[in-house]
Amino acid sequence: MKPTTSVSKRKVTIVSQAAPLRKLLWRSYLRMSLIPLLVIELGFLVIYWVSERVVYHQNTEVISKLSQTYFLDIAHREAATINAKLQSIASQTNIFALQTRGALDGDYVPPAAERSRYLIRPSGGLYTAFDNGTTASFYAGGKIIGRSELEKVWRLAALDPFIMAVKHSNPLISSIYFNTYDSYNRIYPYVDLTEQHTFDAIIPIYNFYYEADEKHNPERAVVWTDAYVDPAGHEWMVSSIAPVWRGDKLEGVVGIDITLKRIIDELLDQELPWSGYAMLIDNNGVILALPDAGEKDFGLSELTDHDYNKTIMEDTHKPNHFNINARKDTRPLAEAMQAGDEGEVELNLGGARLASFATVRETGWRLVFIAPADMIYAESQRLRDRLETVGYFMLATLLGFYLLFFACLMWRARTMSRLIAEPIAEIAELIDQIADRQVSTPFRGSQVQELEKLGHHLVTTRQMLLAAEDEARRHSFIANDALVQMRAVNSEMITFMRYISHEIRTPLSIIDGSAQIIQRKAESLRPDDLRERAGRLRTTVAAIAEMLSQILVRFDAFDMNGTSGQEGERLNASTKMSALAEALIPSDRLRLSVPETCPIGTVESGALTEVLQDVLEHVISHSTTDSTVEIALDCSPLLITAIVTSNAYEGGSLLDRARKTVEGAGGQIASDSAFGLTTIKITVPTSCKGVD
Amino acid sequence: MAEPAKILVVEDTAELREDLTIVLQDSGYRVVEAGDGASAIAAFGQERPGLVICDVQLPDMDGRIVIEAIRSVDAARYSTPVIVVSAFSDEELRRDIEAIGTVIFIVKPVDYARLLLLIAQCLQVPGHHANIS
Numbered sequence: 001m002k003p004t005t006s007v008s009k010r011k012v013t014i015v016s017q018a019a020p021l022r023k024l025l026w027r028s029y030l031r032m033s034l035i036p037l038l039v040i041e042l043g044f045l046v047i048y049w050v051s052e053r054v055v056y057h058q059n060t061e062v063i064s065k066l067s068q069t070y071f072l073d074i075a076h077r078e079a080a081t082i083n084a085k086l087q088s089i090a091s092q093t094n095i096f097a098l099q100t101r102g103a104l105d106g107d108y109v110p111p112a113a114e115r116s117r118y119l120i121r122p123s124g125g126l127y128t129a130f131d132n133g134t135t136a137s138f139y140a141g142g143k144i145i146g147r148s149e150l151e152k153v154w155r156l157a158a159l160d161p162f163i164m165a166v167k168h169s170n171p172l173i174s175s176i177y178f179n180t181y182d183s184y185n186r187i188y189p190y191v192d193l194t195e196q197h198t199f200d201a202i203i204p205i206y207n208f209y210y211e212a213d214e215k216h217n218p219e220r221a222v223v224w225t226d227a228y229v230d231p232a233g234h235e236w237m238v239s240s241i242a243p244v245w246r247g248d249k250l251e252g253v254v255g256i257d258i259t260l261k262r263i264i265d266e267l268l269d270q271e272l273p274w275s276g277y278a279m280l281i282d283n284n285g286v287i288l289a290l291p292d293a294g295e296k297d298f299g300l301s302e303l304t305d306h307d308y309n310k311t312i313m314e315d316t317h318k319p320n321h322f323n324i325n326a327r328k329d330t331r332p333l334a335e336a337m338q339a340g341d342e343g344e345v346e347l348n349l350g351g352a353r354l355a356s357f358a359t360v361r362e363t364g365w366r367l368v369f370i371a372p373a374d375m376i377y378a379e380s381q382r383l384r385d386r387l388e389t390v391g392y393f394m395l396a397t398l399l400g401f402y403l404l405f406f407a408c409l410m411w412r413a414r415t416m417s418r419l420i421a422e423p424i425a426e427i428a429e430l431i432d433q434i435a436d437r438q439v440s441t442p443f444r445g446s447q448v449q450e451l452e453k454l455g456h457h458l459v460t461t462r463q464m465l466l467a468a469e470d471e472a473r474r475h476s477f478i479a480n481d482a483l484v485q486m487r488a489v490n491s492e493m494i495t496f497m498r499y500i501s502h503e504i505r506t507p508l509s510i511i512d513g514s515a516q517i518i519q520r521k522a523e524s525l526r527p528d529d530l531r532e533r534a535g536r537l538r539t540t541v542a543a544i545a546e547m548l549s550q551i552l553v554r555f556d557a558f559d560m561n562g563t564s565g566q567e568g569e570r571l572n573a574s575t576k577m578s579a580l581a582e583a584l585i586p587s588d589r590l591r592l593s594v595p596e597t598c599p600i601g602t603v604e605s606g607a608l609t610e611v612l613q614d615v616l617e618h619v620i621s622h623s624t625t626d627s628t629v630e631i632a633l634d635c636s637p638l639l640i641t642a643i644v645t646s647n648a649y650e651g652g653s654l655l656d657r658a659r660k661t662v663e664g665a666g667g668q669i670a671s672d673s674a675f676g677l678t679t680i681k682i683t684v685p686t687s688c689k690g691v692d
Numbered sequence: 693m694a695e696p697a698k699i700l701v702v703e704d705t706a707e708l709r710e711d712l713t714i715v716l717q718d719s720g721y722r723v724v725e726a727g728d729g730a731s732a733i734a735a736f737g738q739e740r741p742g743l744v745i746c747d748v749q750l751p752d753m754d755g756r757i758v759i760e761a762i763r764s765v766d767a768a769r770y771s772t773p774v775i776v777v778s779a780f781s782d783e784e785l786r787r788d789i790e791a792i793g794t795v796i797f798i799v800k801p802v803d804y805a806r807l808l809l810l811i812a813q814c815l816q817v818p819g820h821h822a823n824i825s
Contacts, residue, residue, distance in 0.1 A: 498782055501780065501781055501782075502749065502778075504779075505779035505780075505799070506705060508800070509708055509801035509802065510705065510707045510708055510711075511801070513801065513802070514707070514711065516711070516715070517711050517714060520715065520804070521714075521718070540707075
């Protein structure tokens with residue numbers, strides 16, 4: 001930027017586009033401290049948020065792994081538990097089959113009381129008429145009951161204690177039964193079969209029979225049926241069944257039914273974390289058991305209100321949408337199950353779900369634990385939320401802090417600019433005052449040491465300049481006064497010499513005239529004339545001698561008083577006093593009251609000038625800069641009185657010197673103070689002995 | 693034969709006035725004496741001298757006032773020569789007096805021979821005047 005300068009008479013005004021100090025300080029603060037601080041703080045905040053994100057994702061990952069591992073562990077454990085229970089039941093089924101074969105090979109005939117429970121229907125078939133706390137039996141299909149059929153019933157009655165013992169040994173077992181190829185059924189607990197339309201049933205067509213026949217179970221092992229609706233108990237069930245072979249003849253199939261609900265209920269007895277639940281899926285992908293929480297996820301409802309009157313005649317299996325292989329939302333789980341016996345997978349069941357599964361080896365079922373992902377990650381999410389809240393709080397705190405900090409910095413910039421700019425402006429004003437020779441005003445001071453020194457140095461310099469100027473003016477006045485006095489003396493000398501010339505030339509003319517008369521008329525002059533002329537010459541010479549003596553006397557007087565002291569010659573004290581006062585006192589402070597003329601002898605004038613000069617110097621040195629100085633001059637035939645009034649104190653070396661001076665001139669000086677004003681009265685007599 | 697010229701001598705110092713009168717009379721001039729300004733002005737009006745010799749410092753008035761009074765009386769001719777004889781020798785006084793016109797300024801003591809020569813020249817050629825210092 002190139003400033004332009006305009007020069008007035010005394011002031012130099014600089015017009016530039018320079019920024020004010022406050023703005024410069026503000027920019028400096030921003031550049032030097034604030035912006036780096038802000039960048040660093042924001043950088044830390046970004047790092048904090050990135051860290052929080054990383055921590056969150058790592059937490060989520062860890063929690064996910066932990067939860068999967070946990071669920072997988074539970075699935076393993078519970079699958080093993082179920083497997084053990086099913087193995088136990090399968091084992092019991094196997095024993096039951098062996099016991100049944102043994103009973104068929106035996107010749108047991110039950111007591112009469114037992115035999116009396118069995119009634120033969122005229123249209124075919126047989127059934128137990130009442131419950132005696134043991135098994136129920138019936139022959140279905142309009143079977144004509146002959147001797148061999150009755151003997152088989154009596155032989156199988158031997159199984160009742162075993163059957164009851166097995167049933168009571170395991171709470172999972174809902175019923176235990178034996179079905180024969182000719183549709184005989186012996187079952188415990190007792191079922192009132194007369195209430196059902198069972199007599200026309202052909203048992204081998206039911207899955208709990210045919211799945212153990214030669215075709216479906218060539219190994220003749222214990223097998224598990226698919227889930228089905230129990231025709232008697234109205235519940236979803238599975239059965240552990242085993243064939244009873246006598247040679248190559250399949251006599252029948254023993255079975256132990258367990259309701260899936262009991263297995264699931266046992267699973268649910270343990271409290272699963274994260275609102276998780278367990279479900280059981282068979283090896284065909286059909287959901288065997290699903291708790292209430294699962295029904296909501298899968299949009300399914302267990303089919304417990306099935307119309308059994310209608311379906312009793314055939315197998316009742318779960319519909320297709322219970323099969324995970326047929327569902328779109330469970331396809332990842334189905335694929336995972338096909339890929340391995342255990343694993344974990346993420347499902348979308350109206351929300352993210354984590355699923356872990358393990359295989360129940362006895363049946364090939366899959367035990368699946370499912371939990372909502374958001375519940376699993378809830379703690380991590382809460383931690384993240386808290387960290388985010390802390391982050392926002394930090395951001396808000398940071399913003400608040402910086403707003404406060406900005407305000408403080410702006411305030412400091414203003415203060416600093418005032419601290420610097422105001423003294424600089426005051427210093428500039430002082431410099432202008434020096435240039436304009438204005439009245440001295442004190443420097444108000446600065447907190448900046450250099451400016452403080454500069455300001456006071458300027459004030460001192462200005463005072464020195466003013467003092468020097470006053471001194472120069474005083475010297476000028478003195479010199480001028482001396483010049484005036486010298487001119488007056490010179491004038492007096494010229495006058496004196498003119499007077500002397502006149503006074504001497506006159507007697508010389510007498511002498512010369514007489515001499516010329518004598519020369520011209522020597523022959524004609526008489527002795528008396530000559531004597532008379534000689535006397536005239538001597539008288540004239542004596543007069544000249546006397547005149548010379550007087551001249552010496554006058555020179556002596558002149559030498560003593562510094563002036564000729566010619567009687568009758570006077571100076572104007574008013575003029576001299578006015579000039580002196582105007583030379584020493586600034587015009588805006590001076591109140592001068594003098595008569596137009598005030599005759600004074602040169603001696604008195606000199607004394608009065610010296611005294612008044614000392615008094616005025618005292619006043620100007622010790623009065624306030626804005627106070628008024630009044631000077632009044634009073635003339636009388638015998639006395640001249642000068643009165644100086646100001647707020648300077650009375651006393652001091654200058655007044656002492658003035659006192660000595662005025663007393664030496666036969667005058668006096670008196671002072672008086674009242675109401676903050678001091679009046680100094682100088683009295684000088686108008687005539688002195690030396691002049692006379 | 694023409695009547696000798698009449699000269700008015702204005703001098704307050706009696707010795708000088710007497711010597712001057714002797715010298716002038718010895719040279720054939722008629723002399724009218726005056727010891728102060730007032731009597732000089734009066735004598736000039738009565739006697740109408742052909743020349744005036746006048747001192748500057750007179751007891752009653754300045755010689756310049758006497759000359760101006762003579763000039764006022766002599767307004768018609770304005771040619772009566774005046775020889776001012778003064779013990780003051782300063783140039784300022786000389787200029788003041790010569791400014792009056794038809795005036796010759798001489799500083800005391802006076803060489804009578806030269807004064808007589810000057811008088812003769814003034815009276816021979818009216819209006820002529822010369823500086824004799």
